[in-house]
Amino acid sequence: MARRATIVGSGPNGLAAAVSLARAGYAVRVVEAASTPGGGVRTSPLTLPGYRHDVCSAVHPAALSSPFFRAFGLDRIDWIVPDVSFAHPLDDGRAALAWRDLDRTVAELGADGRAWRSLVRPLNRHLDHVVDFTGNQLLRVPRHPITTTRFALRMLEVGTAAGRRMLHTFRTDEGAALLTGVVAHANTRLPSLAATASALYLLAHAHSTGWAYPRGGAQAIADALIADLRAHGGEIDLDHRVGDLSLLDWGDPAAGDLLLLDAAPRLALTLPDVPARYARAVRRYRYGPAVAKVDFALDGPVPWANPDVALSPTVHVGGTRAEIESGENAIAAGRIAERPYVLAVQPSVLDATRAPRGHQVLWAYIHVPAGSMLDPTETVTRQVERFAPGFRDRVLATHAMTAAQRQAYNPAEIGGDILGGTFSMAQAVRRPIVSTVPWRTPMRGVYLASASTPPGPGVHGMPGWHAARTALRDAGAPAGLEELFGA
Template sequence: MIDVTVVGSGPNGLVAAVVAARAGLSVRLLEAESSIGGGVRSAGLTLPGFRHDVCSAVHPAALASPVFRKLGLLDRIEWIVPEASYAHPLDGGRAGIAWRDLDRTARALGGADGRAWRRLIAPLLARQRGVVSFTGSQLLRMPRDPIAAVRFGLRSLEQGTGAWNVRFLGDVAPALFTGVVAHAAGGMPSLASAGAGLLLAMHAHGVGWGFPRGGSQVIADALANELRRLGGEIVTDAPVRSLDDVRGSRAVLLDTSPELLLTADLPAAYRRAIRRYRYGSGVAKVDFALDGPVPWTNPEVGLAPTVHLGGSREQIAAAENAVRRGLQPGVDDLAPRHPYVLATQPTVVDPSRAPAGKHVLWAYTHVPAGSTLDATELVTREVERFAPGFRDLVLASAQRTATDLAAHNANYIGGDIYSGEITLAQFVKRPVVSTAPWRTPVPGVYLCSSATPPGPAVHGMNGWWAAKLALRERFDIG
């Protein structure tokens, strides 16, 4: 009999498997696809010699992850930490750059807005371990660093409500911050999105927004190698469609959406809670193989591997709120003209991902759940807005609609890459209200995906918390 079966080989599933194997247990990991990694896969999607990240590309939370540090993952991967964490171009050739150096960023923003940016981020940086601890578990736990929690909470309250424009006077600084807030794919302003943006912005000026050399797949491969070293087994092409498929283990950890639990005999209240769990907007993704670097009007934008497109704070908020209403910016007549586009150009720091002199661009835009939109032209137009001539550099492209993403990864319901809408309510009940939300009513079955605290990002903390709980309750291992 296998002690522990893990379903899903995303970073949370891999972390849970490694934690169990390190405790001396026999572990089998099942992956539905032919390759491991879940949201941290890399593949040749366009032309020979071009390596693209299938889902996540930049990892702000990875370098700050306590569990990655505990497992030694940070030392086994060659991390590239760029000098410019992210950039935000605006019309007229202007741009905001979030340099890793907070003082440099403040000086570039200048005047009152530069000082305001420093006051927004510096107090969090001063207690960043406390902020990571507070945001890395769940809201129902007492924070280890109450001062860090209060500082984080007050800033989330400011930037997540109608007061979000009080701090800044110009348009560059608020746009720079809104670009990271929009990662959360929710309405604006909102407390949950603002909190996610604050955490990302803090990492940008702290540990940095790390890129693993060679692509995101390196993260999955490093964890998989550790699991195999410890005697764990990985089985690919092994879809699990029902909990009946994984009977026989003393513990089962699910790096899946909560939907899989509905195949079991659940208490009525828990079943209702799972059915009420809400999924968010989808994404439509495009990968480009380029004949050269993106010709940004503002050359400094070319120094940042991550670029947020969409214009001003007001334009991005309008675009994200339109998607929340079921409209697609740049497509539907009643929606704003410009969409929000999250782009990464990893070859500006990692030329190994393309042939000599060539580049790759990874980009997605938010779309209504279940959308079948091919976003190639939409994304191309938005890049051209700030980089005229981009279209002429495109050698090939590959696109996936929100529906395509859902078909290739069962966790991405409707194309939601976060496995659940990011709202304050769903940070408290993810997917249920509990002091141990990783535990399910099915004996020995635990949920360890992004649908549990602390939510989405490549940090492995969901798998860590679920595995620790399972080890304690099923095997009496502290």
């Protein structure tokens, strides 16, 4: 009889673990609380029939460089790679664009072009080195020390107030805002070393593999993984919410059966005989601010004051660097920003499958304090209208989800935190514990496989792949586990 592997959670990390173990010969069962699989990569008609909205994530900068997805097979998904990775509108009809072509971006940034090239080029030219450094546990000697050193120096330059004062890195509103819109993805107080590290990672992708997304919606990622899982004998158990692992039949760890958790690490504490030291470490792991999201069905394109903004699916809406940092710092202090940073995605500009002919969908979220009950619809509408006059008149229907509702929808999003834990340098090392193998728990056969483990958030499948490979090595599998995918 084959060894059993039970995966709790069907997000991209849980599915990455599931297909890896199924290919290794395990009898795999994925247990999912929702009525549809996919976790953070679900697509659904949230507003009106014919409009396909991404329920959680929408654009996936890390996907095309992910070692897991490269081994799994990138060609199994129809990826759209925009010529413009992201856009940033400003008042008075101004805008800045991050073209995938670095030289074009540099030319359009004018006085800030040289600084942008200096910041990005050493990283995007060695993207594999950046991915290797950031995609694993940081408690190890880096295999590419030159790239790692360059990365660290740029963190200090951009991520500290002292570095910015000394180097005056960006002098124009356009250059400073274009950078800050990426830094603000981290949902933390700014300036911040951790947020800057995240931004450098995203920027390296913006000017290399690009900020890709699947045609038809994020669900295409889950569908491809599920098809492979089922082809290798795996199954998915839907509408099965697990709140206490002691009640879950996951086999016999003494016989080599495995339990992998694409869930909040504290779920592991519901197992019997958890060592007290491990339980204390997991309870000390902190969660950060949340997001509140709204989806729009539109009767046409967003009427941006600067039409070039329509060239990019991803738009950072928030004004100047000072405005964005002020708003993010308000959230970090537990307050709602009056004019917040809005992370918006207009997938229909390159994907006609997402809405009826001539119509579009818009995906948008703002940062809010954990557990917030704020409906973001009016706040987002007002902020988008600021840079796209007439936007309100294009709206046919909306669907909102508050931070509190996000946790109810996905228990792994504690308080509505979609990043799997506070984004800080301390928690880059302690994620969720300080260990060279943080995916392994002290409970026999039990592993963590969520964004609360390295390398953290993003649709790249790496926490699940690390967890599965750790489990296989613990079981005595050979080192060349990439061969599971025919690499």
